């Protein structure tokens with residue numbers, strides 16, 4: 001039982017997503033007795049929903065026997081967790097020094113223009129969103145980006161556009 | 173040159189146990205278990221001069237001795253694979269290409285520390301490293317390198333848990349990493365007590381960088397003197413340096429610790445991109461202050477970098493040419509620390525955004541010469557930060573002013589950016 005089982009924050013779950021709460025509960029069964037598994041539990045929720053909805057925070061708190069506030073605190077600390085539905089392909093473009101002086105701004109701009117979005121917006125088909133992120137440890141691939149966890153670089157505006165075309169082709 | 177930590181990178185399927193064994197893998201562990209006491213191991217590593225490749229260069233053998241000397245059990249060995257310092261990607265290569273080397277080093281450390289439990293913590297963005305490291309851990313369990321009575325050694329047991337981060341530079345700081353392993357926010361903890369006595373779950377912990385542990389097997393096989401002789405004087409052994417920025421060939425190079433920036437950039441990196449003039453370089457990540465071309469012949473090792481008012485850091489060398497504006501470069505570093513400050517203490521949480529604002533003013537032609545003094549005062553107050561992030565965050569900005577003061581003054585006095593990066597406002601409005 002949760003130490004503090006407050007009412008969930010305003011729900012963000014789509015109607016069809018309520019059934020997925022059972023999937024999450026099943027996945028949390030493996031993590032329940034593992035000390036310190038909060039990050040893995042949040043990853044599990046993100047796998048199930050594409051983000052971590054308030055209901056998942058409540059459920060993780062219950063299953064892992066933690067204060068809900070603590071789970072929420074962890075969720076908000078780490079940048080790879082989403083608190084609203086995320087795209088199927090998250091394009092993380094590095095903005096730090098080596099990439100910046102190698103042309104990263106043009107890469108981010110090319111993605112955003114081709115998608116008609118700004119950083120953090122999900123395209124209407126749910127496929128893409130861009131993020132502007134700290135050094136990815138891919139500086140030899142400057143300017144570099146991750147598509148989810150897949151490494152790409154060195155990129156330029158044209159390569160960014162053809163990468164998008166490849167990803168769209170995967171979906172077709 | 174003899175290689176220590178990258179020697180297997182060229183082998184086919186180098187990340188598999190089969191390939192690692194073919195290259196002589198896990199023989200150092202066998203030697204340690206059969207011929208050495210835990211004290212012998214830490215003495216050997218102390219004598220070799222191996223020091224922490226994570227950037228602090230603390231003597232590794234001494235760390236292991238401290239952990240062994242603490243009576244609390246279980247003791248832990250933790251691998252720090254959080255590598256997030258801008259310009260640094262050497263651990264990624266090791267994790268992707270030779271995870272068994274680091275695991276063998278971890279087991280040697282565990283034996284020396286009398287530790288029975290371990291974590292491998294890798295930053296969340298390193299997907300391929302997660303796969304290969306997890307596979308290596310599975311293989312090591314199956315082959316009896318992990319588990320109970322390892323290699324038939326009665327009473328030598330060691331269990332490893334794999335963990336990944338989820339995006340946070342500060343978690344690379346050792347005590348923040350423990351909090352993350354415990355499932356908490358990655359805020360640092362007060363030191364002392366040090367991790368050797370009060371580490372993860374409050375127990376004695378040897379936390380080491382991927383590269384540090386990867387050096388241990390070769391030291392066991394070839395001896396302390398061999399390792400010493402690979403370096404330059406007191407800077408013993410090798411270091412994985414890596415190049416990025418305005419360099420012709422970005423890449424990883426394992427070289428003697430204390431190699432000069434000139435050798436690294438020109439002999440191994442192919443010089444500056446497009447043969448342009450070198451404006452400066454950063455010796456090791458965002459936390460290090462940039463140096464001008466007059467320091468190209470300085471040795472990239474902790475002492476000589478310290479004497480120049482910067483740090484060796486991670487060995488992630490970033491090259492600047494004349495297309496780079498030093499105010500903009502300093503601004504990028506400030507933005508990084510503003511973003512990555514964990515917000516726990518005031519000097520850093522408030523100081524980092526101030527660094528950003530001062531750089532922005534100067535880049536927009538709205539700075540004053542007083543701002544350069546203000547940076548010094550701000551830096552002094554940020555030295556009161558709770559952890560290394562805040563204590564270092566102001567160094568790159570102040571260092572840039574020290575080394576490239578003319579450029580800062582040209583922005584302020586003449587609203588002129590030699591590199592053509594900054595766009596200045598007309599009639600006082602931001603461009």
Ligand SMILES: Cc1cc2nc3c(=O)[nH]c(=O)nc-3n(C[C@H](O)[C@H](O)[C@H](O)COP(=O)(O)O)c2cc1C
Pocket residue numbers: 223224225226227228229230252253254255256257341342343344345346347379380381382384385559560561
């Ligand atoms: C802000 C900050 C970030 C750090 N990030 C890392 C890191 O990503 N990897 C690392 O090995 N050490 C990092 N360190 C250093 C660790 O605290 C610690 O000294 C190191 O892991 C010890 O291992 P070593 O002795 O083998 O270097 C960081 C330190 C600070 C202050």
Ligand code: SF4
Pocket residue numbers: 342360512513514515516517518520521557558559560561562563
């Ligand atoms: S110095 Fe910065 S990163 Fe370190 S504890 Fe303070 S706010 Fe957090």
Ligand code: FES
Pocket residue numbers: 094095096097098099100134135136137138139142143144258259260
């Ligand atoms: S600076 Fe972009 S990946 Fe490191």
